[in-house]
Amino acid sequence: AQSVSQHNHHVILSEAASLELGCNYSYGGTVNLFWYVQYPGQHLQLLLKYFSGDPLVKGIKGFEAEFIKSKFSFNLRKPSVQWSDTAEYFCAVNENRDDKIIFGKGTRLHILP
Amino acid sequence: NAGVTQTPKFQVLKTGQSMTLQCAQDMNHEYMSWYRQDPGMGLRLIHYSVGAGITDQGEVPNGYNVSRSTTEDFPLRLLSAAPSQTSVYFCASRGQGLAGEQFFGPGTRLTVL
Numbered sequence: 001a002q003s004v005s006q007h008n009h010h011v012i013l014s015e016a017a018s019l020e021l022g023c024n025y026s027y028g029g030t031v032n033l034f035w036y037v038q039y040p041g042q043h044l045q046l047l048l049k050y051f052s053g054d055p056l057v058k059g060i061k062g063f064e065a066e067f068i069k070s071k072f073s074f075n076l077r078k079p080s081v082q083w084s085d086t087a088e089y090f091c092a093v094n095e096n097r098d099d100k101i102i103f104g105k106g107t108r109l110h111i112l113p
Numbered sequence: 114n115a116g117v118t119q120t121p122k123f124q125v126l127k128t129g130q131s132m133t134l135q136c137a138q139d140m141n142h143e144y145m146s147w148y149r150q151d152p153g154m155g156l157r158l159i160h161y162s163v164g165a166g167i168t169d170q171g172e173v174p175n176g177y178n179v180s181r182s183t184t185e186d187f188p189l190r191l192l193s194a195a196p197s198q199t200s201v202y203f204c205a206s207r208g209q210g211l212a213g214e215q216f217f218g219p220g221t222r223l224t225v226l
Contacts, residue, residue: 009153034215043203044156044217090155099144099163100171101207101215105155 002027004093004104012110013081021076021107023091030096033074035065036103039087047089050074061085083113115139117218119204125224126194134189134221136204142216144207145187146171147179149200150220156203162187194225 007022025031035047048059055067065076074091091104120135138145146161148171158171162181176198178190187206191198204218 006155043219044205046214049214092156099169100158100161101146102158102172103148103156105153 002093002095002098002100002102004091004102006089006091006104006107008107009105010108010110012112014112015083016080019076019078019081019085019109021089021091021109023074023076023104024072025074025091025093026072027093027095028072032094032096033065033067034092034094034101035059035063035074035076036090036092037087038090038106044090047076081109081111083111085109086111117204117206117216119202119218119221121221122219123222125226126191127226128195130194131190131192132194134191134202134204134223136187136189136218137185138187138204138206138216139185140206140208140216141184142206142208143184144213144215145181146205146207146215147177147187147189148203148205149173149198150203151200159189159202191223194223196225199223199225 003026005024032051034049036044038044048057050057050067058064088106088108090106094101117138143164147159148156157173160179162168202221205215207213207215
């Protein structure tokens with residue numbers, strides 16, 4: 001069964017620091033990959049997605065992610081975080097031959113002003 | 114478009130009671146799904162549907178039933194609620210193709226006493 005691992009459960013950074021959140025998945029076939037964000041009190045929103053082409057994907061609010069197939073990874077990055085990036089971030093995977101989208105356990109990001 | 118709507122927003126049940134969580138979307142999406150979100154567990158897929166009349170189990174289907182009689186609606190039924198089903202429930206729908214963006218509803222916070 002496919003699974004998604006997010007390495008960091010809780011990350012605390014100061015404003016302007018660089019961010020990298022890890023995500024690994026366990027399926028060896030063709031996958032579609034997603035990062036979602038959940039701001040406090042809100043529902044999930046899509047940050048970015050990868051399904052083919054350039055492995056470096058740019059999303060909203062200055063976020064980007066790199067798909068490294070050999071490492072089964074899809075890490076999320078942002079060069080300089082802001083206080084408003086405080087939220088919970090979820091990585092999700094969908095096998096190309098399946099309809100299910102499986103989520104990781106999430107990383108709670110707290111940005112200090 | 115209203116997007117994905119869920120009712121109720123909050124619900125308290127006693128152990129053994131039954132109820133239905135409603136979910137509707139007005140985007141003509143074929144794919145719909147139900148997740149539960151618990152602290153430290155991320156989002157876990159309960160059931161999903163790829164179109165009217167077609168449903169399938171996700172990661173944690175036990176204790177929940179679904180049906181999909183129309184494209185728009187995808188209700189989730191708890192036949193005999195248990196305290197372990199205390200959670201926040203999110204419904205989602207997805208546009209065309211496996212890489213389509215998944216849109217989430219606002220969630221239902223359910224407490225089972």
